[in-house]
Amino acid sequence: MAELSYREAVYRALAQEMERDDRVVFLGEDVARAGGVFKATSGLLERFGPERVIDTPISEQAILGTLMGAAMTGLRPVAEIMYSDFFGVCWDIVANQMAKTRYMTNGQVSMPVVIRSGNGGGLRFGAQHSQSIENWAMAVPGLKVALPSTPHDLIGLFAAAVRDDDPVIFLESKSLYATKDEVVDGEIVEPLGRARVVRSGADATIVTIGAMVYRAKDAAERLSREFGIDCTVIDLRTLVPLDVTTVLSSVAATSRLFTVEENPQLCGWGAEVVSIVVDEGFYTLDGPPVRISTPHIPLPAAAELEDQVIPSVDRVVEIIMKRMD
Amino acid sequence: MTQTTTPQLVETDVRLRLFERMVILRRFEKRVYDLFLQGFVKGTSHLSIGQEAIAAGFGEAMRSDDWTFATYRGHAHTLSRGVDMAPVMAELMGRAGGLMAGKGGSMHLTSVEHGMMGSYAIVGAHLPIAVGAAFSAKYRKSGQVAVCFFGDGTTNIGAFHEALNFAAVYRLPVVFVCENNLYMEYTAIHDVTAVEHPAADRAAAYGLERIIVDGNDVSEMYRIAQARLTRARDGYGPSLIEALTYRHNGHSRADPGKYRPDAEVAAWMERDPIPAYRERLEREGVTTQALDAIEERVSIAVDRATESAKASPPPPAEAAYRDVWSDGGWQWRS
Structure with a gap:
């Protein structure tokens, strides 16, 4: 190690x-x-x-x-x-x-x-x-x-x-x-197409990937600590192949789905995940799936602007709070 | 033993093979044209009628494990590597017995077992890919050479320049062959190019020799191919050859090529590589009967290939879902 x-x-x-x-x-x-x-x-x-x-x-x-x-x-x-x-x-x-x-x-x-x-x-x-x-x-x-x-x-x-x-x-x-x-020491091989459950919680499923994993995790911890909302966080790790099974079984348990995506809104990977869950897990849902992503804009350079548009911990917390009401 | 400075006469059997290769390409392409007009060949087709000497010369000179990379005008280059006519014809017709089971079509002919590494339908794309094969040959010290054929229009796209620089920098065994047929699709190449010779005049920019050859002379094509393949195999890096030629037909499908002046077309028809070579062989002592026998044999082979292709059924529905991934299937979920 x-x-x-x-x-x-x-x-x-x-x-x-x-x-x-x-x-x-x-x-x-x-x-x-x-x-x-x-x-x-x-x-x-x-x-x-x-x-x-x-x-x-x-x-x-x-x-x-x-x-x-x-x-x-x-x-x-x-x-x-x-x-x-x-x-x-x-x-x-x-x-x-x-x-x-x-x-x-x-x-x-x-x-x-x-x-x-x-x-x-x-x-x-x-x-x-x-x-x-x-x-x-x-x-x-x-x-x-x-x-x-x-x-x-x-x-x-x-x-x-x-x-x-x-x-x-x-x-x-x-x-x-x-x-x-x-x-860990030694050879490491992780198969493509297997998501990792970063955190387990009963109230909602947050699906994410890449740098957004940390923000989703931090948001989940705050939601739990401050508001008693307990979220599962799934790191997809690969988008193709897509580990649909892990997402669907988590949503079946929590009944709510949020995605946290860094890509711009239109045709972001979350749209595909939401579509699959709505199609194949509709009756396990208790509320609408919600996508939290960068808006459909090019990224600005200034720190204040960039921080404002890429999903932040605050924004993830706020949106999940509001939509879980 | 005496040394001679004049080139050796090519052996008779090689000369007959060069002739036969050209006849195969010509008769095959003429049949494709007919089948297109009859509705058997769907989609599109880009014929090499008039340009056969280049494919034939290289096909004869290449080692069986050398690689060909061609464009969407690739029927001739595929056949000249020894691929049977029947699966090529069936591929053009979109049949199950096609070279790629109907999944590629006219513009993507590929037969890896023959060293035919693909026909690429995005202009310029295959030059860097051929460079990659040459990189692999050098890395594995296999002695293989990649040969990349492309049209004059390709010399104005970025990938051409990136590939030439890359191949020159790493001294890779690749021979770039520009088939300059004077037209990029429907526009004369000289109208849209800053230099007279679209490939050769750019060679100096990459430290390469300026080579212009008569692409309608099959023995010249064979000699230049031999010389440049050997040079690449010996570790001297890439070559860029500009072979001047002309397509008898239009760019694709049923294009009549009306944008070309009649006198120009007539002059190039006079320089048709196949009758010219036939006359030369007869002058050199090959009998008319021997040449007729070749024409007859090829004619029968084209008929057989056509019948075989027509008899092949359309591909089964499940073929559409095969080979997206290395597991043979198309599933993107796990």
Whole structure:
């Protein structure tokens, strides 16, 4: 057992898989010599050498095209797209190529790629370096989507993603890099598609993911302490595959559903979760499901504005309080 | 033993294979055109009629474990890797017996077992993907080469430039082949490009040689393919070849190509690669009977492939739900 930051977990995750399988290579902008813009990959170059840890030009299409071609011909490559906002310049390779090629070729081609990317707000970077793009990725058939919230899950879900034969969009919450947690020693693998119950409570189910897990948990603790409302908090961990079973069984027990989402409101993942619960768990509900998300706006840069729009502990508490009345 | 500086004459059996490959591509594509007009081939089709020498020359020169990456105009490149005509025809017709069981269609022909790593329908996308295969070959020291075919229009999209730089920086074994047929879809390439030669004039920007070849001369295509594949295999990095050619048909489907001047079309029809090569082979002593026999054999094969494809049923309904994921299915819930 050791205390590890979310940032240090990135290194350990990559090292664990690169040590185990020499088909795993890692490429991205500034990832090798500079150790990454978030310093999450420092030391990898020294440990695994320049053939496996590769600094690339600022060429996101070339990075991801290379990833795909390498995966189609026997490697299990990993790329870093520095900020998930940059998926905008290489989305063709992700959504048109990686996601569809197995299907279009009737299963002739396998696509074992992992694309790591810094996702989400909280660092005052403004609208082009702060987006939450999990809902973009989730909307494309053929992409798996993981958002680890803890150092342990980062290592474990990353390992599962590398070992998976499908493309995985692996979204690390930038605002969590400095957070720390205890991590067990030895190899960690956490299967994709299994949610984690962070906290159990009888009165309502809060479904969340990524950086919002901490806010949901803090809100649940305050609701319990100050208002006697006891919530279950579920960290989905992956959006595709989606652990519907854990959500439905929790809602069956609590009869209320709230989602806490960092992505903008329209077509956010919570809409899909609510739709499933309404369709398949309608008669277990005692009240309307409620989505708490960032409004449908680009993210502003100023601290006061950014804090106002991304769901905060206060806002989660307030909305749940009001709607549980 | 004496050294010669003049190129060796290509062996007779290779020359006959080059001819046969071109005849296969021509007769197949002509049949596709007919079947499209008859409603058997649905959706769209982009034919390579007139451009056969490029696919034939490379198909002959490539090692069986080399990789081809092609565009939506990919029937010829698929066949030239040795894929049977019948499953390709069935794929164009959307039948269960298709190369991808009807799930890809004309623009996505793929046969991994033949090294045909896909036909890509988003212009430019497959250049970086071919770079990735070359990266894999270099990493695994396999000696394989990726060959990436694309049209002149591709040279104006960002992925072209990203891929060339990337391949040059890491000295990857990839041969980029621009099939410059003078038109990007319906627009003349020179109307929308800052340089005269859309690929070759950009080569210097990536430290590559400026190579322009006659894409209608199959023996020249075969030689340049051999030379550049060997160079890539020997670790000297990527090549960019601009092969000048012309498509006899329009861009796709039943496009009559009316945007092209009649005199230009006529001049290029005179330079049809197949009659030109046939005449040359006859001059070099190949008998008319031998060449006729090839034409006859291919003709029968195209008829058989057509009948086989027509006899294949439509894909079963469940095929739509197969192979979204590596477990073979489409479920996104767990």
